[in-house]
Amino acid sequence: MTDDGPGSHARRTGWSGWTPRNRWLAGGGAATGAALLGLLLAAQVGASPACAAPPAGGSTYQGKATFYDAQGQGGNCSFDSAPADRMHVALGPTEYSDAAACGGYLDVTGPRGTVRVVVMDQCPECATGHIDLSREAFARIADPVQGIVPVSYRAVVDPPTGPLAFRIKEGASQWWFAVRVTNHGNPLASVEARTGSGWRELVRHDYNYWLADDGLGPGPYTLRVTDVAGNQASVSGLTLAPEQTQTTDVRLYGSGGSGPAAGAGSSSATGSGSTSGRSAERSPTPDTASAAESPSARPTPAGSASASPSPTAGAAGFGAAASSAVTPAAAPADPPPACG
Known part of the structure; x- marks a missing residue:
C-alpha cells in the first residue's frame, strides 16, 4: 500500500524541481510505523550533515531499510533512468554526501539474503544508517509486507x-x-x-x-x-x-x-x-x-x-550490477553507523 503520510516524501532531482516518491509501509503496524518513522527522521530534512561521507569500502554498517518507487526516473544522481534491473538505493543526506556516493554500489543483507544495488538517489529525511531501496531490491532481502527491516550493508570495491x-x-x-x-x-x-x-x-x-x-x-x-x-x-x-x-x-x-x-x-x-x-x-x-x-x-x-x-x-x-544470490542472513542490530 502507498502511505501518503509521514512515511512519504518528495525528492529534488537536479534543477527540475521536486519529484514525488512513495514509500511503502505494510502490515498491521503500518500506520504506527509510518508515524514513528516520520517523527524520528523529520529532523533530518534540510539539515546539513555534520560529517558527510559515503559508506567506505571494507566497513560493514548496521541500519534499517525501507523501499520506494523511483517512477522510472534517475534520481538525484541525474541518471537518465533507473537501472534496467531496478536494483538501486537512495541514501540519506550524510551518506549521499552531495552526490559523492553516486554510481557506487552497496551489498545489502536483510532477513532473506543479500542484494547488490547502485546508489542512484537521495532520501532527504533518511538518517544515517537508514537506506531506501527500490521495491524490487527490497523484495530480494525481505517480504515487502514488513515495510521496514534491519539490514547490514557495505560498499563494493571495484564492482564489475x-x-x-x-x-x-x-x-x-x-x-x-x-x-x-x-x-x-x-x-x-x-x-x-x-x-x-x-x-x-x-x-x-x-x-x-x-x-x-x-x-x-x-x-x-x-x-x-x-x-x-x-x-x-x-x-x-x-x-x-x-x-x-x-x-x-x-x-x-x-x-x-x-x-x-x-x-x-x-x-x-x-x-x-x-x-x-x-x-x-x-x-x-x-x-x-x-x-x-x-x-x-x-x-x-x-x-x-x-x-x-x-x-x-x-x-x-x-x-x-547483477544482484547477488540470496543467502540466509541473520537480522543485524538496528543502530546506525557512527559519523565522525
Missing part, C-alpha cells in the same frame, strides 16, 4: 562495470561547462580538465555533474577521472556536444566486467594513463540504452557561443 561514459549537460557552452561521468564503479574522488600544461579540478554539485562555471573553451577536452580507490584514467577527444553520451574504451580498473554498460552514443573518445599501478584498459563500445535526462538546462550566458553538437544524440546510463 562498463567503460567510462561522459555526458555534457544541456546548456553547456565554451563559457559554462558541466559533465556527468558514468560506469566508474567505485565512487569518484575527482574529475579534472586539462588546461594548457596543467589540470583544473572541476567542482561536483549535488546533482552529480562536475562544473567549470566559467567554462573550458570550445573543446575538444581531455578529462582525468580518479575514484576513491586511487584508480585514475585520462580521456581525450571529448567534444562540446550537450545531451549526448560520449562512450570510451577506458575502464578505471580491470579488463572487463559482467555488468552491462548502458549508454552508447554516437560520439566516442580515447583514453590513456593511470596511477596506482592500475592501467585503464580498452573494451568494445557498450550496449545502448535510452531515456530522457531529468535535470533542466542551466541557461547559457548572453553572448556566449557553443560548439555544434553531433547530429545524433546518444543516451546516457551507467553500468548495472
Whole structure:
C-alpha cells in the first residue's frame, strides 16, 4: 500500500524541481510505523550533515531499510533512468554526501539474503544508517509486507562495470561547462580538465555533474577521472556536444566486467594513463540504452557561443550490477553507523 503520510516524501532531482516518491509501509503496524518513522527522521530534512561521507569500502554498517518507487526516473544522481534491473538505493543526506556516493554500489543483507544495488538517489529525511531501496531490491532481502527491516550493508570495491561514459549537460557552452561521468564503479574522488600544461579540478554539485562555471573553451577536452580507490584514467577527444553520451574504451580498473554498460552514443573518445599501478584498459563500445535526462538546462550566458553538437544524440546510463544470490542472513542490530 502507498502511505501518503509521514512515511512519504518528495525528492529534488537536479534543477527540475521536486519529484514525488512513495514509500511503502505494510502490515498491521503500518500506520504506527509510518508515524514513528516520520517523527524520528523529520529532523533530518534540510539539515546539513555534520560529517558527510559515503559508506567506505571494507566497513560493514548496521541500519534499517525501507523501499520506494523511483517512477522510472534517475534520481538525484541525474541518471537518465533507473537501472534496467531496478536494483538501486537512495541514501540519506550524510551518506549521499552531495552526490559523492553516486554510481557506487552497496551489498545489502536483510532477513532473506543479500542484494547488490547502485546508489542512484537521495532520501532527504533518511538518517544515517537508514537506506531506501527500490521495491524490487527490497523484495530480494525481505517480504515487502514488513515495510521496514534491519539490514547490514557495505560498499563494493571495484564492482564489475562498463567503460567510462561522459555526458555534457544541456546548456553547456565554451563559457559554462558541466559533465556527468558514468560506469566508474567505485565512487569518484575527482574529475579534472586539462588546461594548457596543467589540470583544473572541476567542482561536483549535488546533482552529480562536475562544473567549470566559467567554462573550458570550445573543446575538444581531455578529462582525468580518479575514484576513491586511487584508480585514475585520462580521456581525450571529448567534444562540446550537450545531451549526448560520449562512450570510451577506458575502464578505471580491470579488463572487463559482467555488468552491462548502458549508454552508447554516437560520439566516442580515447583514453590513456593511470596511477596506482592500475592501467585503464580498452573494451568494445557498450550496449545502448535510452531515456530522457531529468535535470533542466542551466541557461547559457548572453553572448556566449557553443560548439555544434553531433547530429545524433546518444543516451546516457551507467553500468548495472547483477544482484547477488540470496543467502540466509541473520537480522543485524538496528543502530546506525557512527559519523565522525
